[in-house]
Amino acid sequence: MTSVDDPATAAEQCTPAFRRDPYPVYGLLRETAPVCPIRPRHGIETYLITRYEDARAALSDPRLSKDMYGAMDSYRRIFGDSSVALDDHMLNSDPPKHTRLRKLVSSGFTPRRVEALRPRIQGVVNTLLDEAPTREPVDLLAVFAFPLPIIVICELLGVPEADRAKVQGWSTTVAQTGFSKESKLAQQRAEESLYAYFSEVIGDKRERPGEDLLSALIEARDENGTLTEHEMISTAFLLMFAGHKTTAYLIGNAVHQLLTHPDQLRAVREDPELIGPAVEELLRYDGSVETATFRYATEDLDIAGTRIPRGALVQIALNSANRDPLKFDAPDRFDVTRPGNAQSAHLGFGHGIHYCLGASLARLETQLALTALFERFPKIAPADPAREASWLEVPFPAFRGLTELPVILDPG
Ligand code: HEM
Numbered sequence: 001m002t003s004v005d006d007p008a009t010a011a012e013q014c015t016p017a018f019r020r021d022p023y024p025v026y027g028l029l030r031e032t033a034p035v036c037p038i039r040p041r042h043g044i045e046t047y048l049i050t051r052y053e054d055a056r057a058a059l060s061d062p063r064l065s066k067d068m069y070g071a072m073d074s075y076r077r078i079f080g081d082s083s084v085a086l087d088d089h090m091l092n093s094d095p096p097k098h099t100r101l102r103k104l105v106s107s108g109f110t111p112r113r114v115e116a117l118r119p120r121i122q123g124v125v126n127t128l129l130d131e132a133p134t135r136e137p138v139d140l141l142a143v144f145a146f147p148l149p150i151i152v153i154c155e156l157l158g159v160p161e162a163d164r165a166k167v168q169g170w171s172t173t174v175a176q177t178g179f180s181k182e183s184k185l186a187q188q189r190a191e192e193s194l195y196a197y198f199s200e201v202i203g204d205k206r207e208r209p210g211e212d213l214l215s216a217l218i219e220a221r222d223e224n225g226t227l228t229e230h231e232m233i234s235t236a237f238l239l240m241f242a243g244h245k246t247t248a249y250l251i252g253n254a255v256h257q258l259l260t261h262p263d264q265l266r267a268v269r270e271d272p273e274l275i276g277p278a279v280e281e282l283l284r285y286d287g288s289v290e291t292a293t294f295r296y297a298t299e300d301l302d303i304a305g306t307r308i309p310r311g312a313l314v315q316i317a318l319n320s321a322n323r324d325p326l327k328f329d330a331p332d333r334f335d336v337t338r339p340g341n342a343q344s345a346h347l348g349f350g351h352g353i354h355y356c357l358g359a360s361l362a363r364l365e366t367q368l369a370l371t372a373l374f375e376r377f378p379k380i381a382p383a384d385p386a387r388e389a390s391w392l393e394v395p396f397p398a399f400r401g402l403t404e405l406p407v408i409l410d411p412g
Helices: 007-013 016-020 023-032 052-059 072-079 097-108 111-116 118-131 140-145 147-157 161-175 181-207 213-224 229-260 262-270 272-286 340-344 359-376
Strands: 035-038 046-049 137-139 295-297 301-303 306-308 313-316 406-408
Touching: 007 016, 007 023, 007 035, 035 306, 046 052, 052 301, 052 313, 097 213, 097 229, 111 118, 111 359, 118 140, 118 147, 118 359, 137 140, 140 147, 140 229, 140 359, 147 161, 147 213, 147 229, 147 359, 161 181, 161 229, 181 213, 181 229, 213 229, 229 262, 229 272, 229 359, 262 272, 262 359, 272 359, 295 313
Parallel strands: 046 313
Antiparallel strands: 035 046, 137 406, 301 306
16 A cells, blocks of 8 residues: 555654655645544654644644643653753743743844854855865765754854864764664763763853853843753753754755756746745745644644544644645745745744744755855756655654755866
8 A cells, every 4th residue: 555545554654655755645634634643653642733724723722732741651651761851941841931941042042143143154154065075976964964053053052162073973862763772772871961061061151151142041040040050951952953953954955956946946046035035935845844843732622623632642744734735826836936925934943932943043054055055066966866865764754854965066
């Protein structure tokens, strides 16, 4: 049976065909089972929401909680126990705690601080492209898309340059979604190392504050005492986790889609002003956060005629919502000249109180990365056009991203 004959099973089991191209499955689910009960590998009753209007409403429904401490049993069963738990942050909380944490971090994450990073991001982009091998096959994810955002987050937080490789290593291990005993143990060890590391850095910054976000958080905490050290460390981890793979995979998906849609790449090259709209269209057409993080029902509720029992988990398929024909004209067409209001309606950065705090940073990084890449390598091409793209096969869909992106960087 193909994945499309049985869309619920394909989504539930995350079949290879579904991972390669989830969009036909989502299309059928939107039509036949827009709020679909599934039982993913973690075994907990889950409902998958695939239509735009339902997804948008669910993202801001206060009955769907993000307070993972409230859902501790489900949470432990999925993610396992952790001795230090780097998860005491805004994305795992509801108001009023969410409001307090988000306000504190937003006060340090100002448009001014993001804009101030522009020359630095441009510098990192240039250096990475200077160092990338040309005229031979190279994995663009490894040499460009992955290093860029982690260097930027380390800059933002104020992680010293000498520590970046080890911080990046721990962060990658913690973010792995493996379910085996070994992988959970490795995650736990990396969490402990990160926790100890951030405690130390916070101590140093209290002595010698800098211009960075961690120093701003320490100041905010010390002034009004409303951010515990545990929350501060969890927040630093959240920013690393939320800002790394998300942006790396988006850059990868963007390059892949532009290379496989040469007319769209031509349009962007001919009109550099189109880069902003193009990034929005990429977030809509093939965004990197395929499903929002779990929510759980705090009471029995009804979404689009389906009863969701109290305690069940809810998964919101952002990439499906963004292809909903009831919302977007010809949703399966990648069109960087789509009218602006249609583009900005996408849910690629979520919606409601948990709307991505780093959206402006992510946009800036992606725009600068794509502009420089296509300017400097006018003849960039897939290393092997006949080879099929290799998409992530994660235990349940969360990220939409490539495992590798072999290209030839040809300066022409
Ligand atoms: C939340 C997407 C980059 C920080 C979110 C959410 C989405 C998202 C969909 C909401 C999740 C939910 O409601 O379950 C993305 C995408 C990115 C990106 C597609 C890149 C292309 C970044 C960056 C940062 C960041 C660069 C910061 C360095 C955050 C934070 C939250 C968040 C802190 C939690 C907000 C809250 O709970 O109030 N992001 N993100 N993100 N993102 Fe991003």
